[in-house]
Amino acid sequence: MSANTPAANLHHLLSCLSDYDPNSLPVAQAQQIIQLFVTPIDSVEKLAIRQALGRVLAADVLSGINVPAYDNSAMDGYAFIGSDLQKKATDNSDPTNQTLTLKVVGAAYAGRAFEGAVQPGECVRIMTGAVMPSSCDTVIPQEWTVEISDSKQATESKQSNLGNLKQIRIPAAQINAGDNRRLKGEDLAIGTTALSKGKILRPADLGLLASLGVAEVAVQRRLRVAIFSTGDELRSLGETLDLGCVYDSNRYTLYGMLTRLGCEIIDMGVIKDDPISLEAAFRSAGENADAIITSGGVSVGAADYTKQMMEKLGDVAFWSIAMRPGRPMAFGKIQSNKSDQANGKGAYLFGLPGNPVAVMVSFYFFVRDALLHMMGAGAAESTSTTSSTSLPLVPAISSVALRKRAGRTEYQRGIVSVATNGQLQVSITGSQGSGILRSMSEANCMVVLHHDQADIAAGEKVDILLFEGLI
Ligand code: AMP
Ligand code: MG
Numbered sequence: 057m058s059a060n061t062p063a064a065n066l067h068h069l070l071s072c073l074s075d076y077d078p079n080s081l082p083v084a085q086a087q088q089i090i091q092l093f094v095t096p097i098d099s100v101e102k103l104a105i106r107q108a109l110g111r112v113l114a115a116d117v118l119s120g121i122n123v124p125a126y127d128n129s130a131m132d133g134y135a136f137i138g139s140d141l142q143k144k145a146t147d148n149s150d151p152t153n154q155t156l157t158l159k160v161v162g163a164a165y166a167g168r169a170f171e172g173a174v175q176p177g178e179c180v181r182i183m184t185g186a187v188m189p190s191s192c193d194t195v196i197p198q199e200w201t202v203e204i205s206d207s208k209q210a211t212e213s214k215q216s217n218l219g220n221l222k223q224i225r226i227p228a229a230q231i232n233a234g235d236n237r238r239l240k241g242e243d244l245a246i247g248t249t250a251l252s253k254g255k256i257l258r259p260a261d262l263g264l265l266a267s268l269g270v271a272e273v274a275v276q277r278r279l280r281v282a283i284f285s286t287g288d289e290l291r292s293l294g295e296t297l298d299l300g301c302v303y304d305s306n307r308y309t310l311y312g313m314l315t316r317l318g319c320e321i322i323d324m325g326v327i328k329d330d331p332i333s334l335e336a337a338f339r340s341a342g343e344n345a346d347a348i349i350t351s352g353g354v355s356v357g358a359a360d361y362t363k364q365m366m367e368k369l370g371d372v373a374f375w376s377i378a379m380r381p382g383r384p385m386a387f388g389k390i391q392s393n394k395s396d397q398a399n400g401k402g403a404y405l406f407g408l409p410g411n412p413v414a415v416m417v418s419f420y421f422f423v424r425d426a427l428l429h430m431m432g433a434g435a436a437e438s439t440s441t442t443s444s445t446s447l448p449l450v451p452a453i454s455s456v457a458l459r460k461r462a463g464r465t466e467y468q469r470g471i472v473s474v475a476t477n478g479q480l481q482v483s484i485t486g487s488q489g490s491g492i493l494r495s496m497s498e499a500n501c502m503v504v505l506h507h508d509q510a511d512i513a514a515g516e517k518v519d520i521l522l523f524e525g526l527i
Pocket of ligand 2: 286287288352353360410
């Protein structure tokens with residue numbers, strides 16, 4: 057099965073896999089199944105470019121103009137005809153002392169061109185970004201020149217004033233014809249693809265679009281993601297915490313992660329573990345959302361109705377993934393109305409475990425890429441050479457020994473810093489329990505110990521995922 061032909065039915069897809077074991081599914085295989093099954097949404101909207109930040113481009117943007125639109129100066133200096141450099145005079149036997157004297161015939165400013173003609177032996181004072189005068193192809197930076205004023209006295213260029221300036225002397229051996237000139241179309245030539253469909257627009261892209269004179273772009277509509285938490289022990293903020301209860305934190309971490317991904321969130325709150333409430337919640341989510349993310353109630357042997365309802369309303373697989381934290385997970389598709397599969401709208405389902413750290417790890421390593429694919433993000437946004445997810449892993453030296461069982465992927469919360477030798481070194485935050493959210497909050501990276509890796513000795517290299525980056 058290829059990634060270009062998404063499967064219509066999850067159970068059919070799973071039956072085609074020869075080595076599929078839902079009770080011990082390697083992380084990479086779970087990621088692969090999810091990528092094969094999810095399909096991009098097909099709905100586009102036009103937005104002003106500022107509003108398009110972080111959104112997925114729905115069509116290629118071709119450059120309608122040359123950028124820059126004309127040859128211009130890259131420096132503050134003097135523009136002249138490059139072939140004049142062959143006429144340089146040698147003041148003495150030292151070839152580095154060759155100079156050329158040019159007569160200043162005018163000035164060109166950014167936005168105000170010099171319109172006169174420039175003859176051999178002449179030059180024009182020019183500012184950065186100003187149009188190159190016709191026939192000029194070379195700019196000498198101002199600080200390399202010596203100005204010769206009316207009084208024929210050489211002065212430092214900084215101190216001089218253009219009004220009484222007649223000539224400059226330039227060190228001809230230090231410059232080549234064509235230097236310090238930006239060519240028309242060198243940034244973007246007319247008709248070329250400036251930005252490709254599937255690109256997530258970043259600050260540089262907004263600037264690039266503006267530089268093309270583009271005010272609006274077509275982007276994929278935001279992905280609608282419904283979230284709810286399941287569990288009778290969960291309390292919402294503002295409620296009192298009865299014996300045995302915990303505040304629902306998962307909806308808040310999910311809110312943060314989904315917001316950063318640019319999704320529209322349908323927050324359905326805490327759903328009690330009763331079949332009527334759960335069925336209503338799943339049906340409503342299936343009707344209104346592109347994806348549903350739940351937490352809790354998917355563990356093996358959980359005495360609740362969440363799994364039953366997922367089974368009843370959709371095409372859902374229940375996995376025990378060879379990973380830590382995060383083993384249990386449900387994945388599939390929920391129909392809003394199972395009796396009308398053809399017309400009933402459906403939503404992809406990610407049933408995450410309840411433990412707060414497991415929720416975040418499962419989100420980053422399974423859900424995030426699936427959502428990016430659904431958002432229409434291109435391959436460049438969702439592949440990486442070092443990891444099977446879009447999240448780039450970087451190597452760091454572990455400053456401590458780490459216990460690791462081969463045959464599962466382990467994610468430890470780490471603190472990375474730069475050692476005195478310039479290498480990245482990583483240590484582990486306190487307790488690594490899958491319910492201890494503080495370990496995640498204190499960490500600035502995650503240490504990814506791969507499926508086949510065993511114990512790590514102090515000083516050994518490990519892969520880490522940095523939590524923050526400049527995007
Ligand atoms: P479960 O996967 O439902 O068996 O839950 C595993 C653990 O995670 C239990 O200790 C739950 O109380 C806890 N848990 C489940 N959902 C949440 C939530 N939304 N916020 C905080 N803790 C949760
Ligand atoms: Mg539960």
